[in-house]
Amino acid sequence: MSRIKGTFAALAGRRAALIPFITGGDPTPSATVPLMHALVRAGADIIEIGMPFSDPMADGPAIQMAHQRALAAGTTTRMIIDLVAAFRRDDAHTPVVLMGYVNPVETMGYGVFAMACAKAGVDGVLLVDMPPEEAAEWRAQAQRAGVDTIFLLSPTTSMERLAVIAAASTGFLYYVALKGVTGASHLNIAEVAQRLAAMRRHVALPVGVGFGIRDAVSAAEVGRFADAVIVGSAIVEKIAAGGSVETMIAGVEAFVRDVRAALTRDGDLPR
Amino acid sequence: MSYEQPDERGHFGPYGGRFVAETLMGPLADLERAYHEARRDPAFQAELAQDLRDYVGRPSPLYLAERLTAQAGGARIYLKREDLNHTGAHKVNNTIGQALLARRMGKKRLIAETGAGQHGVATATVAARLGLSCVIYMGAEDIARQAPNVRRMRLLGAEVVSVTLGSQTLKDAMNEAMRDWATTVDETFYVIGTVSGPHPYPAMVRDFQAVIGQEARQQFLEREGRLPQALVACVGGGSNAIGLFHAFLNDAEVALYGVEAAGKGLASGRHAAPLTAGSGRGVLHGARSYLMFDEDGQIRDTHSISAGLDYPGVGPEHAWLKDSGRAQYVAVDDDAALAAFHALTRLEGILPALESSHALAYAQILAARLGRDAALIVNLSGRGDKDVETVAAHEGGRACRA
Ligand SMILES: Cc1ncc(COP(=O)(O)O)c(C=O)c1O
Numbered sequence: 001m002s003r004i005k006g007t008f009a010a011l012a013g014r015r016a017a018l019i020p021f022i023t024g025g026d027p028t029p030s031a032t033v034p035l036m037h038a039l040v041r042a043g044a045d046i047i048e049i050g051m052p053f054s055d056p057m058a059d060g061p062a063i064q065m066a067h068q069r070a071l072a073a074g075t076t077t078r079m080i081i082d083l084v085a086a087f088r089r090d091d092a093h094t095p096v097v098l099m100g101y102v103n104p105v106e107t108m109g110y111g112v113f114a115m116a117c118a119k120a121g122v123d124g125v126l127l128v129d130m131p132p133e134e135a136a137e138w139r140a141q142a143q144r145a146g147v148d149t150i151f152l153l154s155p156t157t158s159m160e161r162l163a164v165i166a167a168a169s170t171g172f173l174y175y176v177a178l179k180g181v182t183g184a185s186h187l188n189i190a191e192v193a194q195r196l197a198a199m200r201r202h203v204a205l206p207v208g209v210g211f212g213i214r215d216a217v218s219a220a221e222v223g224r225f226a227d228a229v230i231v232g233s234a235i236v237e238k239i240a241a242g243g244s245v246e247t248m249i250a251g252v253e254a255f256v257r258d259v260r261a262a263l264t265r266d267g268d269l270p271r
Numbered sequence: 272m273s274y275e276q277p278d279e280r281g282h283f284g285p286y287g288g289r290f291v292a293e294t295l296m297g298p299l300a301d302l303e304r305a306y307h308e309a310r311r312d313p314a315f316q317a318e319l320a321q322d323l324r325d326y327v328g329r330p331s332p333l334y335l336a337e338r339l340t341a342q343a344g345g346a347r348i349y350l351k352r353e354d355l356n357h358t359g360a361h362k363v364n365n366t367i368g369q370a371l372l373a374r375r376m377g378k379k380r381l382i383a384e385t386g387a388g389q390h391g392v393a394t395a396t397v398a399a400r401l402g403l404s405c406v407i408y409m410g411a412e413d414i415a416r417q418a419p420n421v422r423r424m425r426l427l428g429a430e431v432v433s434v435t436l437g438s439q440t441l442k443d444a445m446n447e448a449m450r451d452w453a454t455t456v457d458e459t460f461y462v463i464g465t466v467s468g469p470h471p472y473p474a475m476v477r478d479f480q481a482v483i484g485q486e487a488r489q490q491f492l493e494r495e496g497r498l499p500q501a502l503v504a505c506v507g508g509g510s511n512a513i514g515l516f517h518a519f520l521n522d523a524e525v526a527l528y529g530v531e532a533a534g535k536g537l538a539s540g541r542h543a544a545p546l547t548a549g550s551g552r553g554v555l556h557g558a559r560s561y562l563m564f565d566e567d568g569q570i571r572d573t574h575s576i577s578a579g580l581d582y583p584g585v586g587p588e589h590a591w592l593k594d595s596g597r598a599q600y601v602a603v604d605d606d607a608a609l610a611a612f613h614a615l616t617r618l619e620g621i622l623p624a625l626e627s628s629h630a631l632a633y634a635q636i637l638a639a640r641l642g643r644d645a646a647l648i649v650n651l652s653g654r655g656d657k658d659v660e661t662v663a664a665h666e667g668g669r670a671c672r673a
Binding site: 056057058059061064077078101102105106108128129130131134152153154155156157158161176179181184 | 290292442449454555556567
């Protein structure tokens with residue numbers, strides 16, 4: 001069983017998985033592996049690492065600036081894969097998902113990228129600006145390498161497209177909870193719950209929910225009906241706050257621990 | 272052979288397509304459907320034709336530039352006078368079409384990206400006319416160098432948002448417009464200003480701009496009784512070039528030249544010429560095309576004296592026309608464009624946009640090469656009033672004293 005599958009299987013019926021997001025190389029490449037271990041200590045079930053891109057069109061200001069910091073620090077796509085390999089030396093258990101944009105991956109080559117991911121211990125990849133319709137070659141290469149291909153669902157996804165996306169996805173599906181970019185805060189929990197329920201009738205894979213989950217309260221609320229809760233900008237803002245690397249990591253760890261505690265507390269609520 | 276591009280998924284060979292986040296896939300499908308229906312609706316076409324005539328002032332003249340021809344010493348140089356359109360550039364052909372479509376779709380708000388400000392002005396103009404609200408995204412650097420157009424947009428009632436992240440030019444304005452659209456899809460229509468972006472934009476914008484070449488072909492035939500040897504147009508995203516080229520694609524004897532911005536010179540790396548000196552194929556802003564990026568796939572900063580050409584990508588149809596050999600792409604640097612700007616101003620009494628000046632510079636070289644029996648058409652895509660300050664600043668006031 002893949003690490004992602006195993007993680008969701010172990011949590012099924014108990015509580016939502018917690019998936020924190022950080023941008024790889026932010027603020028510097030040397031901070032990333034310590035941050036990843038801190039996320040695990042705080043209770044992360046899966047870790048999502050953003051691959052920096054010069055033009056992150058689906059991201060709001062917080063993650064845009066994280067991408068800029070990472071690129072300014074010399075981070076490359078190849079380096080992100082190496083950072084995951086370094087993380088794997090001390091953690092063989094926690095699934096790692098990379099999230100990024102098409103151009104750097106296409107520049108490396110889908111086959112080369114997928115093989116490098118597999119070798120480094122990357123479990124899944126989500127390319128934000130690559131819908132399944134354009135993903136034939138990427139999917140073939142990822143499948144050959146044994147890397148999960150995660151695709152997005154959104155409030156504008158029709159039921160017909162849902163079937164196409166579900167068929168192309170492995171690992172889990174990522175539901176973008178609101179119309180907008182990362183870091184937005186106009187989340188309507190009741191609406192998300194309703195849409196997710198409708199979608200679930202058509203998909204067998206676990207569905208994670210992200211975009212707009214900013215704190216323990218919103219995480220717990222979404223955790224009542226989602227298989228996973230993805231928290232990004234709120235964490236990235238803590239990284240941006242500056243100070244020494246140790247203080248920054250401690251701040252991130254405390255925040256994620258809080259979110260995780262809220263999920264666990266609500267774990268035995270009806271799901 | 273007849274030309275049928277793109278395919279039903281928006282691909283021009285390996286180029287084009289729809290590379291956007293999931294939130295925009297549904298709205299793009301809606302737009303495609305609405306456009307498809309509008310195209311076939313005689314009432315829509317009639318209203319568009321009437322607006323192009325009575326509001327834009329079409330057909331735009333085809334003007335024989337005799338003194339420019341004499342100076343170049345060769346082929347007769349005709350100018351397709353898109354600078355005479357209402358708002359001063361070809362951009363309005365497209366914004367009229369998209370605004371009518373927006374109204375048809377019940378959208379109350381228009382957004383657009385702009386570089387030179389011409390597309391922003393053209394969008395703000397149609398928004399004012401149809402009573403729609405309007406937000407224009409513009410890079411901070413472009414706001415500084417195209418100040419007259421910023422003032423025009425604000426007078427027209429548009430909100431101009433300064434984009435301060437990234438390179439602060441057209442590419443970043445487009446990122447920000449896409450983010451806005453993803454957030455406000457229900458009420459907003461995104462008016463893309465060139466033949467790039469996700470399907471159906473490249474095909475739709477081309478169709479709205481194709482009127483340029485349809486007119487020019489007929490005007491030239493009436494005047495000369497044959498077809499021209501060549502067409503020349505500047506290429507930023509490529510909409511004025513596609514607009515001129517399209518009616519001639521099946522005329523194999525007509526050579527097509529797209530002129531990119533060589534900035535400080537192709538060798539300097541400080542240019543905006545993805546087709547002539549780019550990094551090959553890449554994906555940006557929703558489509559695969561030629562693109563400028565580094566070895567890690569990060570989009571490179573560009574440079575051109577003209578804000579409207581200062582863009583690292585190019586419409587996918589141009590990538591396809593290049594690979595197929597149907598069109599050729601060359602690049603002209605800042606200095607040559609400035610020289611052409613002055614030449615047209617002093618010889619013909621026409622101030623061209625700096626974008627169009629790139630096409631003029633290459634046309635002079637080409638005219639000399641083709642010889643006196645030949646004739647060519649240059650797309651004079653816009654007027655240069657917006658660039659007077661840039662030219663003066665670049666030349667330390669020389670332009671004003673001369
Ligand atoms: C007058 C003029 N010509 C050309 C361009 C370049 O755009 P395109 O290549 O889409 O025609 C612009 C863009 O702002 C423009 O204002």
